[in-house]
Amino acid sequence: MATRKKITGRFGSAATGLLLATAGISLAARQRWLEKARLHERQLELEELALRRNTLQHQQRMHWELLTRAIDDPTLAEVIDTYDQSIPAERRRQFLYANAWYTYLFHTHRAGLLDLEELYRHLREFLQSPVFREYWEASGHMRASLNDTSEEARLGQMVDGLVRDLDEADTDEWWVVGNPPTD
Numbered sequence: 459m460a461t462r463k464k465i466t467g468r469f470g471s472a473a474t475g476l477l478l479a480t481a482g483i484s485l486a487a488r489q490r491w492l493e494k495a496r497l498h499e500r501q502l503e504l505e506e507l508a509l510r511r512n513t514l515q516h517q518q519r520m521h522w523e524l525l526t527r528a529i530d531d532p533t534l535a536e537v538i539d540t541y542d543q544s545i546p547a548e549r550r551r552q553f554l555y556a557n558a559w560y561t562y563l564f565h566t567h568r569a570g571l572l573d574l575e576e577l578y579r580h581l582r583e584f585l586q587s588p589v590f591r592e593y594w595e596a597s598g599h600m601r602a603s604l605n606d607t608s609e610e611a612r613l614g615q616m617v618d619g620l621v622r623d624l625d626e627a628d629t630d631e632w633w634v635v636g637n638p639p640t641d
Contacts, residue, residue: 511569518565525558541596549592556593559584564613578638581617585624586632594621 528535529551541550563584567577584590594617604611616639623636 514565514569518562521561522558525554525561529554529558540600545596549589552589553593553596556584556587556590557597559590560593564610567613568609573640575638575640577613578616578620578636579633582620582624582632582636585617585621591621 524538528538532547532551535547535551535554539550539554541553545553560581563572563577563580566572567574572580585594601611601614604614620636624632627635629635
C-alpha cells in the first residue's frame, strides 16, 4: 500500500504541475491576445485622428480658396457678405480677409500647432488693428448663432473677454493686458 500511495502522489503532483503549466500558458496567451487587441484599437484611433486632421486641413484650404475668390471678386463676395450694407464694400472685403486670418488661427489651434495661450497672444496682437477690431464687432451676429458649447463659440467668448479687457485697460502696454488661458 505504501508503494501505491507514493506512485499516486507522484502522478497527482505531475498532473497538478501540468494543469498549472497549462493554465499559465493559457493566461499568457490571453494576455498576448488582449495586448494585440489594445494595440489594434490604438492603431485605429490614430488612423481616425490622422484622417480627421487631413479633413480639417482640406477644409481650411477650401475655406481659404473660397474666401480668396470672394475677396478678389466683389460679385462673389455678395454671396457670403452678411455685414451691414452701410459698411463700404472695401471695408467688407477687409472683413473677409480678417475672417480668413481668424479662421486660420482657429484651425492652427485646433490642429494642435498653437496652444490656447499662444492663440490668445496672437489674437491680442490682431486686436490692435482697428480694422480687425471693427471686423470683430461687425461679426458678432455670426458668433451669436453658434452653439454656446462649441469650441468656436468658447473661443469667441474668450476673444470678447479680451476685447473688454483691452478696452478697460489703463495702460498702453497692450501686450500685458488680460490673463491668457491655459489648456
